[in-house]
Amino acid sequence: MGIPQYFSWNELRMTQTIASREANLDAKVEGGQFAQWRQGVGGWLFLLPALAFFIGYQVWPIFRVLWVSFTDFQFLSDKPAQWIWFNNYAQALSDPLLWTSLGRAALFTIMFLPGTIILPLLLAILVDKVSNQRLATLYRVILLIPAVIPSTLIFVLWKWMYNYQSGPINHLLVDVLGIFTLQNAPQWLGGTPLTLPSIAVMEVWWGLGYHTIFFIAGLAAISKDLPDAARIDGASEWQVFWHITRPQLAPIMMILVVLRFGTAMAVIDEYLIFGGFNRASPTYTWTVMMYDQAFKLGLWRQGYAASIGMIGAVAMMCVMVVLLRIFRPKG
Protein backbone atom coordinates (compact mmCIF):
# COMPACT_ATOMS: atom_id res chain seq x y z
CA MET A 1 0.00 0.00 0.00
CA GLY A 2 3.05 2.18 0.26
CA ILE A 3 1.47 5.07 2.05
CA PRO A 4 -1.42 4.80 4.45
CA GLN A 5 -4.26 6.19 2.46
CA TYR A 6 -6.28 8.63 4.41
CA PHE A 7 -9.75 9.64 3.46
CA SER A 8 -12.91 10.75 5.14
CA TRP A 9 -16.31 9.21 4.67
CA ASN A 10 -17.46 12.25 2.89
CA GLU A 11 -15.07 11.62 0.04
CA LEU A 12 -16.14 8.03 -0.24
CA ARG A 13 -19.78 8.87 -0.48
CA MET A 14 -19.13 11.70 -2.84
CA THR A 15 -17.57 9.47 -5.44
CA GLN A 16 -21.00 8.11 -6.17
CA THR A 17 -23.01 11.29 -6.29
CA ILE A 18 -20.33 13.67 -7.41
CA ALA A 19 -21.49 14.55 -10.87
CA SER A 20 -24.99 15.74 -10.02
CA ARG A 21 -24.00 17.63 -6.90
CA GLU A 22 -21.19 19.57 -8.54
CA ALA A 23 -23.39 20.62 -11.42
CA ASN A 24 -25.77 22.25 -8.94
CA LEU A 25 -23.00 24.14 -7.18
CA ASP A 26 -21.62 25.53 -10.41
CA ALA A 27 -24.93 27.10 -11.34
CA LYS A 28 -25.17 29.13 -8.15
CA VAL A 29 -22.78 31.97 -8.98
CA GLU A 30 -24.62 35.25 -8.57
CA GLY A 31 -24.24 38.84 -9.75
CA GLY A 32 -23.48 40.43 -13.11
CA GLN A 33 -21.05 39.34 -15.77
CA PHE A 34 -18.14 41.32 -14.34
CA ALA A 35 -18.73 40.07 -10.82
CA GLN A 36 -18.88 36.54 -12.18
CA TRP A 37 -15.65 37.01 -14.07
CA ARG A 38 -13.92 38.45 -11.01
CA GLN A 39 -15.17 35.62 -8.88
CA GLY A 40 -13.85 33.14 -11.42
CA VAL A 41 -10.41 34.69 -11.56
CA GLY A 42 -10.22 35.01 -7.77
CA GLY A 43 -11.23 31.40 -7.34
CA TRP A 44 -8.71 30.09 -9.80
CA LEU A 45 -5.97 32.18 -8.15
CA PHE A 46 -6.67 30.34 -4.91
CA LEU A 47 -6.63 27.02 -6.75
CA LEU A 48 -3.46 27.80 -8.68
CA PRO A 49 -0.77 26.54 -6.25
CA ALA A 50 -2.54 23.25 -5.66
CA LEU A 51 -3.27 22.75 -9.34
CA ALA A 52 0.32 23.54 -10.35
CA PHE A 53 1.58 20.67 -8.20
CA PHE A 54 -1.31 18.37 -9.05
CA ILE A 55 -0.93 18.84 -12.79
CA GLY A 56 2.86 18.94 -12.80
CA TYR A 57 3.45 15.84 -10.71
CA GLN A 58 0.29 13.75 -11.12
CA VAL A 59 -1.68 14.56 -14.26
CA TRP A 60 1.21 15.29 -16.62
CA PRO A 61 3.30 12.23 -15.61
CA ILE A 62 0.35 9.91 -16.23
CA PHE A 63 -0.27 11.28 -19.71
CA ARG A 64 3.46 11.31 -20.41
CA VAL A 65 3.68 7.65 -19.38
CA LEU A 66 0.72 6.87 -21.64
CA TRP A 67 2.51 8.61 -24.55
CA VAL A 68 5.84 6.91 -23.83
CA SER A 69 4.15 3.50 -23.73
CA PHE A 70 3.57 3.78 -27.49
CA THR A 71 7.24 4.48 -28.24
CA ASP A 72 10.48 2.50 -27.98
CA PHE A 73 11.90 5.12 -25.59
CA GLN A 74 14.98 3.97 -23.69
CA PHE A 75 16.17 6.43 -21.09
CA LEU A 76 19.92 5.74 -21.38
CA SER A 77 19.93 5.54 -25.18
CA ASP A 78 20.89 8.44 -27.46
CA LYS A 79 18.59 7.32 -30.25
CA PRO A 80 15.42 9.41 -30.58
CA ALA A 81 12.32 7.46 -29.58
CA GLN A 82 10.19 5.99 -32.39
CA TRP A 83 6.41 5.73 -32.33
CA ILE A 84 5.72 2.01 -32.46
CA TRP A 85 1.98 1.86 -31.73
CA PHE A 86 0.99 -1.19 -29.73
CA ASN A 87 4.24 -3.14 -30.04
CA ASN A 88 5.12 -2.70 -26.37
CA TYR A 89 1.67 -3.84 -25.33
CA ALA A 90 1.81 -6.84 -27.66
CA GLN A 91 5.21 -7.84 -26.32
CA ALA A 92 4.15 -7.39 -22.69
CA LEU A 93 0.92 -9.32 -23.12
CA SER A 94 2.73 -12.22 -24.76
CA ASP A 95 5.24 -12.40 -21.90
CA PRO A 96 4.13 -15.07 -19.42
CA LEU A 97 5.99 -13.18 -16.68
CA LEU A 98 3.50 -10.31 -16.92
CA TRP A 99 0.58 -12.67 -16.34
CA THR A 100 2.39 -14.34 -13.46
CA SER A 101 3.16 -10.95 -11.94
CA LEU A 102 -0.45 -9.79 -12.25
CA GLY A 103 -1.53 -13.07 -10.66
CA ARG A 104 0.84 -12.50 -7.75
CA ALA A 105 -0.60 -9.05 -7.12
CA ALA A 106 -4.10 -10.52 -7.17
CA LEU A 107 -3.04 -13.32 -4.80
CA PHE A 108 -1.69 -10.78 -2.31
CA THR A 109 -4.91 -8.78 -2.56
CA ILE A 110 -6.98 -11.85 -1.75
CA MET A 111 -4.82 -12.59 1.29
CA PHE A 112 -4.96 -9.03 2.54
CA LEU A 113 -8.51 -7.79 1.93
CA PRO A 114 -10.66 -9.98 4.23
CA GLY A 115 -8.51 -9.37 7.31
CA THR A 116 -8.31 -5.66 6.77
CA ILE A 117 -12.08 -5.27 6.55
CA ILE A 118 -13.45 -7.83 9.01
CA LEU A 119 -11.06 -7.40 11.97
CA PRO A 120 -11.50 -3.60 12.18
CA LEU A 121 -15.27 -3.99 11.88
CA LEU A 122 -15.28 -6.40 14.82
CA LEU A 123 -13.00 -4.15 16.86
CA ALA A 124 -15.06 -1.06 16.08
CA ILE A 125 -18.25 -2.70 17.34
CA LEU A 126 -16.46 -3.66 20.56
CA VAL A 127 -14.81 -0.28 21.14
CA ASP A 128 -18.06 1.51 20.29
CA LYS A 129 -19.71 -0.20 23.28
CA VAL A 130 -17.06 0.86 25.79
CA SER A 131 -18.93 3.34 27.97
CA ASN A 132 -15.96 4.55 30.04
CA GLN A 133 -14.83 7.66 28.15
CA ARG A 134 -11.21 7.54 29.34
CA LEU A 135 -10.79 3.91 28.37
CA ALA A 136 -12.43 4.53 25.01
CA THR A 137 -9.97 7.35 24.29
CA LEU A 138 -7.02 5.26 25.44
CA TYR A 139 -8.08 2.39 23.16
CA ARG A 140 -8.40 4.69 20.18
CA VAL A 141 -5.00 6.24 20.73
CA ILE A 142 -3.29 2.86 21.02
CA LEU A 143 -5.12 1.54 17.97
CA LEU A 144 -4.10 4.54 15.90
CA ILE A 145 -0.39 4.46 16.78
CA PRO A 146 0.57 2.28 13.77
CA ALA A 147 -1.28 4.70 11.50
CA VAL A 148 1.02 7.56 12.49
CA ILE A 149 4.18 5.51 11.93
CA PRO A 150 5.37 6.27 8.40
CA SER A 151 5.23 3.44 5.86
CA THR A 152 8.91 2.63 5.45
CA LEU A 153 9.41 2.53 9.20
CA ILE A 154 6.62 -0.03 9.46
CA PHE A 155 8.44 -2.17 6.89
CA VAL A 156 11.77 -1.81 8.69
CA LEU A 157 10.12 -2.82 11.94
CA TRP A 158 8.56 -5.93 10.45
CA LYS A 159 11.73 -6.82 8.58
CA TRP A 160 13.23 -7.21 12.05
CA MET A 161 10.20 -9.04 13.40
CA TYR A 162 10.45 -11.60 10.59
CA ASN A 163 14.26 -11.83 10.65
CA TYR A 164 15.27 -15.48 10.26
CA GLN A 165 18.03 -15.55 12.88
CA SER A 166 17.43 -12.80 15.38
CA GLY A 167 13.80 -11.85 14.82
CA PRO A 168 11.54 -12.15 17.86
CA ILE A 169 8.99 -14.28 16.00
CA ASN A 170 11.50 -17.02 15.23
CA HIS A 171 13.03 -16.56 18.68
CA LEU A 172 9.62 -17.35 20.13
CA LEU A 173 9.09 -20.36 17.84
CA VAL A 174 12.58 -21.82 18.27
CA ASP A 175 13.92 -20.91 21.71
CA VAL A 176 10.80 -20.39 23.76
CA LEU A 177 8.22 -22.77 22.32
CA GLY A 178 10.65 -25.17 20.69
CA ILE A 179 8.34 -25.87 17.76
CA PHE A 180 11.16 -25.43 15.25
CA THR A 181 14.92 -25.74 15.35
CA LEU A 182 17.38 -23.20 13.97
CA GLN A 183 17.64 -25.36 10.85
CA ASN A 184 13.98 -25.60 9.89
CA ALA A 185 12.59 -22.35 11.31
CA PRO A 186 10.28 -20.60 8.87
CA GLN A 187 11.85 -18.18 6.41
CA TRP A 188 9.21 -15.44 6.48
CA LEU A 189 10.61 -13.01 3.93
CA GLY A 190 13.02 -12.99 1.02
CA GLY A 191 11.02 -14.56 -1.77
CA THR A 192 9.77 -17.72 -0.06
CA PRO A 193 6.12 -18.80 -0.42
CA LEU A 194 5.54 -17.31 3.04
CA THR A 195 6.52 -13.82 1.87
CA LEU A 196 3.12 -12.67 0.61
CA PRO A 197 1.16 -13.87 3.66
CA SER A 198 3.79 -12.30 5.93
CA ILE A 199 3.42 -8.96 4.17
CA ALA A 200 -0.36 -9.29 4.33
CA VAL A 201 -0.24 -9.79 8.10
CA MET A 202 1.97 -6.73 8.42
CA GLU A 203 -0.44 -4.65 6.33
CA VAL A 204 -3.44 -5.76 8.37
CA TRP A 205 -1.57 -4.85 11.56
CA TRP A 206 -0.74 -1.45 10.10
CA GLY A 207 -4.25 -0.60 8.94
CA LEU A 208 -6.09 -2.18 11.88
CA GLY A 209 -6.48 0.95 13.98
CA TYR A 210 -7.17 3.35 11.17
CA HIS A 211 -9.93 1.23 9.70
CA THR A 212 -11.36 0.67 13.17
CA ILE A 213 -11.63 4.42 13.74
CA PHE A 214 -13.28 4.63 10.38
CA PHE A 215 -15.98 2.14 11.30
CA ILE A 216 -16.42 3.79 14.71
CA ALA A 217 -17.24 7.02 12.90
CA GLY A 218 -19.77 5.07 10.88
CA LEU A 219 -21.32 3.49 13.97
CA ALA A 220 -21.62 6.91 15.61
CA ALA A 221 -23.81 8.00 12.73
CA ILE A 222 -26.25 5.13 13.29
CA SER A 223 -29.11 5.89 15.65
CA LYS A 224 -28.97 3.83 18.84
CA ASP A 225 -32.78 3.62 19.09
CA LEU A 226 -33.26 0.86 16.58
CA PRO A 227 -30.74 -1.59 18.07
CA ASP A 228 -32.07 -0.86 21.57
CA ALA A 229 -35.64 -1.48 20.52
CA ALA A 230 -34.62 -4.72 18.84
CA ARG A 231 -32.82 -5.87 21.99
CA ILE A 232 -35.91 -5.18 24.09
CA ASP A 233 -37.85 -7.30 21.62
CA GLY A 234 -35.45 -10.13 22.36
CA ALA A 235 -33.04 -9.95 19.44
CA SER A 236 -29.60 -11.41 20.08
CA GLU A 237 -26.44 -9.31 19.61
CA TRP A 238 -25.68 -11.26 16.47
CA GLN A 239 -29.15 -10.55 15.05
CA VAL A 240 -28.76 -6.85 15.87
CA PHE A 241 -25.44 -6.81 14.08
CA TRP A 242 -26.59 -8.76 11.06
CA HIS A 243 -29.98 -7.12 10.47
CA ILE A 244 -29.40 -3.54 11.68
CA THR A 245 -25.73 -2.56 11.93
CA ARG A 246 -24.39 -4.42 8.91
CA PRO A 247 -26.85 -3.07 6.32
CA GLN A 248 -26.19 0.50 7.50
CA LEU A 249 -22.43 0.11 7.27
CA ALA A 250 -22.57 -1.84 4.01
CA PRO A 251 -22.15 1.01 1.50
CA ILE A 252 -19.10 2.37 3.30
CA MET A 253 -17.68 -1.11 3.74
CA MET A 254 -17.98 -1.79 0.06
CA ILE A 255 -16.24 1.40 -1.00
CA LEU A 256 -13.51 0.60 1.51
CA VAL A 257 -13.17 -2.76 -0.23
CA VAL A 258 -12.79 -1.02 -3.58
CA LEU A 259 -10.21 1.49 -2.33
CA ARG A 260 -8.22 -1.14 -0.49
CA PHE A 261 -8.34 -3.41 -3.51
CA GLY A 262 -6.71 -0.54 -5.39
CA THR A 263 -3.92 0.00 -2.89
CA ALA A 264 -3.24 -3.72 -2.47
CA MET A 265 -2.95 -4.35 -6.22
CA ALA A 266 -0.45 -1.48 -6.57
CA VAL A 267 1.88 -2.27 -3.67
CA ILE A 268 5.52 -1.63 -4.56
CA ASP A 269 7.66 -0.34 -1.65
CA GLU A 270 7.22 -3.48 0.44
CA TYR A 271 8.09 -5.72 -2.49
CA LEU A 272 11.25 -3.75 -3.25
CA ILE A 273 12.35 -3.83 0.39
CA PHE A 274 11.42 -7.45 1.14
CA GLY A 275 11.86 -9.16 -2.21
CA GLY A 276 14.18 -7.19 -4.49
CA PHE A 277 14.29 -7.98 -8.19
CA ASN A 278 14.36 -11.76 -8.14
CA ARG A 279 11.89 -12.81 -10.84
CA ALA A 280 11.06 -16.08 -9.11
CA SER A 281 10.02 -14.32 -5.92
CA PRO A 282 6.28 -13.98 -5.28
CA THR A 283 6.95 -10.29 -4.67
CA TYR A 284 7.89 -9.77 -8.34
CA THR A 285 4.50 -8.32 -9.29
CA TRP A 286 3.58 -6.04 -12.17
CA THR A 287 4.70 -2.98 -10.22
CA VAL A 288 8.15 -4.42 -9.54
CA MET A 289 8.38 -5.65 -13.14
CA MET A 290 7.61 -2.14 -14.35
CA TYR A 291 10.23 -0.63 -12.03
CA ASP A 292 12.78 -3.27 -13.02
CA GLN A 293 12.35 -2.48 -16.72
CA ALA A 294 12.31 1.28 -16.17
CA PHE A 295 15.29 1.72 -13.86
CA LYS A 296 17.36 -1.46 -13.63
CA LEU A 297 17.60 -3.53 -16.81
CA GLY A 298 19.65 -2.70 -19.92
CA LEU A 299 19.22 0.82 -21.23
CA TRP A 300 16.11 1.44 -19.11
CA ARG A 301 13.39 0.49 -21.61
CA GLN A 302 10.89 2.98 -20.24
CA GLY A 303 8.58 2.64 -23.23
CA TYR A 304 8.12 -1.03 -22.44
CA ALA A 305 7.95 -0.34 -18.69
CA ALA A 306 5.25 2.27 -19.31
CA SER A 307 3.14 -0.27 -21.20
CA ILE A 308 3.44 -2.71 -18.28
CA GLY A 309 2.37 0.03 -15.87
CA MET A 310 -0.58 0.97 -18.05
CA ILE A 311 -1.71 -2.65 -18.43
CA GLY A 312 -1.54 -3.17 -14.67
CA ALA A 313 -3.29 0.10 -13.87
CA VAL A 314 -6.06 -0.37 -16.43
CA ALA A 315 -6.60 -3.99 -15.38
CA MET A 316 -7.11 -3.03 -11.74
CA MET A 317 -9.22 0.00 -12.64
CA CYS A 318 -11.54 -2.27 -14.64
CA VAL A 319 -12.04 -4.54 -11.64
CA MET A 320 -12.65 -1.51 -9.42
CA VAL A 321 -15.30 -0.13 -11.76
CA VAL A 322 -17.03 -3.52 -11.82
CA LEU A 323 -16.89 -3.66 -8.00
CA LEU A 324 -18.31 -0.13 -7.73
CA ARG A 325 -21.16 -1.10 -10.07
CA ILE A 326 -21.96 -4.24 -8.12
CA PHE A 327 -22.00 -2.45 -4.77
CA ARG A 328 -23.78 0.69 -5.90
CA PRO A 329 -26.57 1.48 -3.44
CA LYS A 330 -29.97 0.72 -4.86
CA GLY A 331 -32.35 3.56 -5.66
Next chain:
Amino acid sequence: MTTDALHENAIAPIEAKGWFAQNRSSIVRHAVINFFNVVILLPLTWVLLMSVKTLPDAMRGDFWPRSFDFTHYAYVFERIHTLPVNLFNSIYVTAATVLITTVCAVLAGYALVHIRPGGAGVVVTALLVSLYFPVRVVSIISIYETQYRLGLINNTSGLILPYVTLQLAISILIMRSMFQLVPHEIIESARIDGAGHWRTLLEVGLPMVRNGLVVIFIVNFVAAWGEYLLCVTLVDDEAKRTMPVVLAAAQGGQGQWSWPNLAAVYVIVVTPGIIAFTFAQKLFFKGLMEGALKG
Protein backbone atom coordinates in the same frame (compact mmCIF):
# COMPACT_ATOMS: atom_id res chain seq x y z
CA MET B 1 -17.01 -3.20 38.64
CA THR B 2 -19.92 -1.09 39.77
CA THR B 3 -20.62 -0.38 43.41
CA ASP B 4 -23.96 -2.12 43.06
CA ALA B 5 -22.28 -5.33 42.01
CA LEU B 6 -19.87 -5.10 44.93
CA HIS B 7 -22.72 -4.53 47.30
CA GLU B 8 -24.61 -7.55 46.06
CA ASN B 9 -21.56 -9.76 46.38
CA ALA B 10 -21.11 -8.60 49.94
CA ILE B 11 -24.56 -9.54 51.11
CA ALA B 12 -25.06 -12.60 48.98
CA PRO B 13 -21.81 -14.59 48.85
CA ILE B 14 -23.67 -17.60 47.45
CA GLU B 15 -24.10 -15.66 44.23
CA ALA B 16 -20.36 -15.05 44.01
CA LYS B 17 -20.32 -15.96 40.34
CA GLY B 18 -23.18 -13.55 39.75
CA TRP B 19 -20.88 -10.61 39.16
CA PHE B 20 -18.88 -12.45 36.55
CA ALA B 21 -21.99 -13.72 34.81
CA GLN B 22 -23.50 -10.25 34.80
CA ASN B 23 -20.44 -8.61 33.34
CA ARG B 24 -19.33 -11.42 31.11
CA SER B 25 -19.90 -9.61 27.86
CA SER B 26 -18.10 -6.53 29.15
CA ILE B 27 -15.13 -8.59 30.32
CA VAL B 28 -14.90 -10.46 27.03
CA ARG B 29 -15.13 -7.17 25.16
CA HIS B 30 -12.28 -5.57 27.07
CA ALA B 31 -10.22 -8.75 26.82
CA VAL B 32 -10.55 -8.85 23.04
CA ILE B 33 -9.76 -5.15 22.63
CA ASN B 34 -6.75 -5.45 24.89
CA PHE B 35 -5.54 -8.50 23.02
CA PHE B 36 -5.36 -6.35 19.88
CA ASN B 37 -3.76 -3.51 21.85
CA VAL B 38 -1.02 -5.90 22.96
CA VAL B 39 -0.56 -7.13 19.39
CA ILE B 40 -0.09 -3.54 18.31
CA LEU B 41 2.23 -2.52 21.13
CA LEU B 42 4.42 -5.64 21.30
CA PRO B 43 6.58 -5.02 18.21
CA LEU B 44 7.09 -1.41 19.22
CA THR B 45 8.01 -2.36 22.77
CA TRP B 46 10.45 -4.91 21.39
CA VAL B 47 12.30 -2.20 19.44
CA LEU B 48 12.26 0.17 22.40
CA LEU B 49 13.76 -2.51 24.67
CA MET B 50 16.25 -3.53 21.98
CA SER B 51 17.58 0.02 21.93
CA VAL B 52 18.58 -0.21 25.62
CA LYS B 53 19.97 -3.75 25.59
CA THR B 54 23.62 -4.62 25.93
CA LEU B 55 25.15 -6.35 22.91
CA PRO B 56 25.15 -9.85 24.46
CA ASP B 57 21.51 -9.39 25.52
CA ALA B 58 20.64 -8.34 21.99
CA MET B 59 22.19 -11.51 20.59
CA ARG B 60 20.41 -13.67 23.16
CA GLY B 61 17.00 -12.52 21.99
CA ASP B 62 15.17 -12.40 25.32
CA PHE B 63 12.31 -9.97 25.41
CA TRP B 64 13.34 -8.24 28.65
CA PRO B 65 16.99 -7.14 28.85
CA ARG B 66 19.09 -8.61 31.68
CA SER B 67 20.87 -5.28 32.08
CA PHE B 68 20.12 -1.89 30.62
CA ASP B 69 22.55 0.02 28.44
CA PHE B 70 21.56 3.52 27.39
CA THR B 71 24.78 4.39 25.57
CA HIS B 72 23.53 3.47 22.09
CA TYR B 73 21.69 6.75 21.65
CA ALA B 74 24.86 8.79 22.16
CA TYR B 75 26.88 6.32 20.12
CA VAL B 76 24.74 6.57 16.97
CA PHE B 77 25.02 10.34 16.89
CA GLU B 78 28.75 10.40 17.55
CA ARG B 79 29.96 7.49 15.45
CA ILE B 80 27.56 7.20 12.50
CA HIS B 81 28.60 10.29 10.61
CA THR B 82 25.85 10.18 8.01
CA LEU B 83 23.12 9.92 10.64
CA PRO B 84 22.74 13.63 11.54
CA VAL B 85 22.87 14.43 7.82
CA ASN B 86 20.13 11.95 6.90
CA LEU B 87 18.08 13.04 9.87
CA PHE B 88 18.40 16.67 8.83
CA ASN B 89 17.39 15.76 5.25
CA SER B 90 14.26 14.10 6.57
CA ILE B 91 13.32 17.01 8.81
CA TYR B 92 13.94 19.57 6.09
CA VAL B 93 12.06 17.76 3.33
CA THR B 94 9.16 16.84 5.59
CA ALA B 95 8.75 20.33 7.04
CA ALA B 96 8.74 21.92 3.60
CA THR B 97 6.31 19.34 2.24
CA VAL B 98 3.85 19.69 5.12
CA LEU B 99 3.95 23.47 4.92
CA ILE B 100 3.46 23.73 1.15
CA THR B 101 0.76 21.06 1.00
CA THR B 102 -1.17 22.63 3.86
CA VAL B 103 -1.15 26.07 2.22
CA CYS B 104 -2.19 24.60 -1.13
CA ALA B 105 -4.94 22.50 0.42
CA VAL B 106 -6.38 25.34 2.52
CA LEU B 107 -6.49 27.76 -0.41
CA ALA B 108 -7.98 25.16 -2.73
CA GLY B 109 -10.50 23.90 -0.18
CA TYR B 110 -11.71 27.43 0.52
CA ALA B 111 -11.98 28.27 -3.16
CA LEU B 112 -13.87 25.09 -4.03
CA VAL B 113 -16.53 25.73 -1.38
CA HIS B 114 -16.83 29.48 -0.90
CA ILE B 115 -15.69 31.04 -4.19
CA ARG B 116 -16.76 28.29 -6.56
CA PRO B 117 -15.28 29.46 -9.85
CA GLY B 118 -16.71 27.88 -12.97
CA GLY B 119 -15.22 24.46 -13.58
CA ALA B 120 -14.57 23.68 -9.93
CA GLY B 121 -16.53 20.46 -10.37
CA VAL B 122 -14.01 19.22 -12.92
CA VAL B 123 -11.22 19.79 -10.41
CA VAL B 124 -12.99 17.83 -7.68
CA THR B 125 -13.70 14.97 -10.08
CA ALA B 126 -10.06 14.88 -11.19
CA LEU B 127 -8.90 14.79 -7.55
CA LEU B 128 -11.26 11.93 -6.78
CA VAL B 129 -10.22 9.90 -9.82
CA SER B 130 -6.58 10.31 -8.82
CA LEU B 131 -7.39 8.54 -5.54
CA TYR B 132 -8.47 5.43 -7.42
CA PHE B 133 -5.72 5.35 -10.05
CA PRO B 134 -2.32 3.97 -8.98
CA VAL B 135 -0.72 7.33 -9.79
CA ARG B 136 2.21 6.99 -7.42
CA VAL B 137 3.47 3.77 -8.99
CA VAL B 138 2.91 4.53 -12.67
CA SER B 139 4.02 8.17 -12.64
CA ILE B 140 7.46 7.37 -11.21
CA ILE B 141 8.78 6.79 -14.75
CA SER B 142 7.92 10.30 -15.91
CA ILE B 143 8.72 11.98 -12.61
CA TYR B 144 12.27 10.70 -13.00
CA GLU B 145 12.40 12.27 -16.46
CA THR B 146 10.96 15.57 -15.20
CA GLN B 147 13.44 15.76 -12.33
CA TYR B 148 16.26 14.88 -14.72
CA ARG B 149 15.29 17.74 -17.05
CA LEU B 150 15.12 20.12 -14.08
CA GLY B 151 18.53 18.94 -12.86
CA LEU B 152 17.01 17.67 -9.62
CA ILE B 153 18.30 14.10 -9.67
CA ASN B 154 20.39 13.43 -6.57
CA ASN B 155 19.08 16.63 -5.02
CA THR B 156 17.44 16.48 -1.62
CA SER B 157 15.43 19.69 -2.09
CA GLY B 158 14.16 18.36 -5.40
CA LEU B 159 12.24 15.68 -3.51
CA ILE B 160 9.90 18.30 -2.07
CA LEU B 161 8.14 18.86 -5.41
CA PRO B 162 6.82 15.31 -5.91
CA TYR B 163 6.38 14.88 -2.13
CA VAL B 164 3.82 17.70 -2.05
CA THR B 165 1.55 15.71 -4.36
CA LEU B 166 1.75 12.48 -2.31
CA GLN B 167 -1.33 13.37 -0.23
CA LEU B 168 -2.32 16.60 -1.96
CA ALA B 169 -5.56 15.32 -3.47
CA ILE B 170 -6.88 13.89 -0.22
CA SER B 171 -5.72 16.97 1.72
CA ILE B 172 -7.71 19.24 -0.60
CA LEU B 173 -10.77 17.01 -0.32
CA ILE B 174 -10.50 16.97 3.48
CA MET B 175 -10.20 20.77 3.60
CA ARG B 176 -13.11 20.99 1.20
CA SER B 177 -15.38 18.99 3.49
CA MET B 178 -14.15 21.08 6.42
CA PHE B 179 -15.05 24.32 4.67
CA GLN B 180 -18.44 22.88 3.82
CA LEU B 181 -19.10 22.88 7.57
CA VAL B 182 -18.58 26.66 7.63
CA PRO B 183 -21.97 28.23 6.84
CA HIS B 184 -22.05 30.32 3.69
CA GLU B 185 -23.74 33.15 5.59
CA ILE B 186 -20.72 33.68 7.82
CA ILE B 187 -18.38 33.98 4.85
CA GLU B 188 -20.89 36.17 2.99
CA SER B 189 -21.32 38.59 5.91
CA ALA B 190 -17.55 38.95 6.26
CA ARG B 191 -17.40 39.71 2.56
CA ILE B 192 -20.22 42.26 2.79
CA ASP B 193 -18.35 43.96 5.62
CA GLY B 194 -15.65 44.61 3.07
CA ALA B 195 -13.14 41.88 3.79
CA GLY B 196 -11.42 40.41 0.74
CA HIS B 197 -11.15 36.67 0.26
CA TRP B 198 -7.70 36.67 1.85
CA ARG B 199 -8.85 38.33 5.05
CA THR B 200 -12.04 36.29 5.16
CA LEU B 201 -10.06 33.10 4.86
CA LEU B 202 -7.42 34.04 7.43
CA GLU B 203 -9.66 35.62 10.05
CA VAL B 204 -12.98 33.85 9.66
CA GLY B 205 -12.37 30.60 7.79
CA LEU B 206 -9.12 29.24 9.24
CA PRO B 207 -10.11 29.25 12.93
CA MET B 208 -13.20 27.24 12.03
CA VAL B 209 -11.31 24.48 10.23
CA ARG B 210 -8.44 23.95 12.64
CA ASN B 211 -9.37 20.33 13.38
CA GLY B 212 -9.05 19.63 9.68
CA LEU B 213 -5.67 21.35 9.71
CA VAL B 214 -4.47 18.91 12.38
CA VAL B 215 -5.63 16.01 10.24
CA ILE B 216 -3.80 17.13 7.10
CA PHE B 217 -0.72 18.05 9.13
CA ILE B 218 -0.51 14.49 10.44
CA VAL B 219 -1.44 12.88 7.12
CA ASN B 220 1.25 14.78 5.24
CA PHE B 221 3.84 14.38 7.96
CA VAL B 222 3.39 10.60 7.87
CA ALA B 223 3.55 10.51 4.08
CA ALA B 224 6.68 12.63 3.70
CA TRP B 225 8.57 11.36 6.75
CA GLY B 226 8.37 7.76 5.57
CA GLU B 227 8.48 8.12 1.78
CA TYR B 228 10.62 5.44 0.14
CA LEU B 229 9.97 4.93 -3.56
CA LEU B 230 10.71 8.45 -4.82
CA CYS B 231 13.72 8.97 -2.59
CA VAL B 232 15.34 5.65 -3.45
CA THR B 233 14.74 6.27 -7.16
CA LEU B 234 15.63 9.94 -7.45
CA VAL B 235 18.55 10.12 -5.00
CA ASP B 236 21.59 7.83 -5.30
CA ASP B 237 23.92 9.44 -2.82
CA GLU B 238 23.57 8.01 0.67
CA ALA B 239 24.37 11.36 2.29
CA LYS B 240 21.55 13.02 0.36
CA ARG B 241 18.92 10.42 1.21
CA THR B 242 16.30 10.63 3.91
CA MET B 243 16.43 8.58 7.10
CA PRO B 244 13.87 5.84 6.28
CA VAL B 245 15.66 4.87 3.06
CA VAL B 246 18.95 4.51 4.92
CA LEU B 247 17.26 2.48 7.64
CA ALA B 248 15.59 0.19 5.11
CA ALA B 249 18.97 -0.60 3.58
CA ALA B 250 20.80 -1.15 6.88
CA GLN B 251 21.28 -4.81 7.82
CA GLY B 252 21.44 -5.56 11.51
CA GLY B 253 24.81 -7.04 12.39
CA GLN B 254 28.07 -5.96 13.93
CA GLY B 255 29.81 -2.61 14.29
CA GLN B 256 28.02 0.67 13.95
CA TRP B 257 24.83 -0.92 12.63
CA SER B 258 24.52 -3.47 15.43
CA TRP B 259 20.98 -4.31 16.49
CA PRO B 260 20.76 -1.99 19.53
CA ASN B 261 22.19 0.89 17.49
CA LEU B 262 19.69 0.29 14.70
CA ALA B 263 16.91 0.14 17.26
CA ALA B 264 18.09 3.40 18.83
CA VAL B 265 18.00 5.13 15.44
CA TYR B 266 14.56 3.68 14.87
CA VAL B 267 13.23 5.00 18.16
CA ILE B 268 14.68 8.44 17.40
CA VAL B 269 12.93 8.49 14.01
CA VAL B 270 9.56 7.15 15.14
CA THR B 271 9.02 8.84 18.50
CA PRO B 272 8.45 12.47 17.42
CA GLY B 273 5.46 11.46 15.30
CA ILE B 274 3.88 9.34 18.02
CA ILE B 275 4.35 12.04 20.68
CA ALA B 276 2.96 14.75 18.41
CA PHE B 277 -0.03 12.56 17.61
CA THR B 278 -0.69 11.72 21.26
CA PHE B 279 -0.87 15.41 22.10
CA ALA B 280 -2.96 16.31 19.06
CA GLN B 281 -5.20 13.24 19.23
CA LYS B 282 -8.25 15.08 20.54
CA LEU B 283 -8.23 17.56 17.66
CA PHE B 284 -7.26 14.78 15.24
CA PHE B 285 -10.27 12.63 16.14
CA LYS B 286 -12.56 15.63 16.04
CA GLY B 287 -11.27 16.45 12.59
CA LEU B 288 -11.73 12.89 11.37
CA MET B 289 -15.24 12.69 12.78
CA GLU B 290 -16.33 16.07 11.47
CA GLY B 291 -15.25 15.03 8.02
CA ALA B 292 -16.95 11.71 8.53
CA LEU B 293 -20.29 12.58 10.03
CA LYS B 294 -21.16 15.26 7.57
CA GLY B 295 -23.06 14.74 4.35
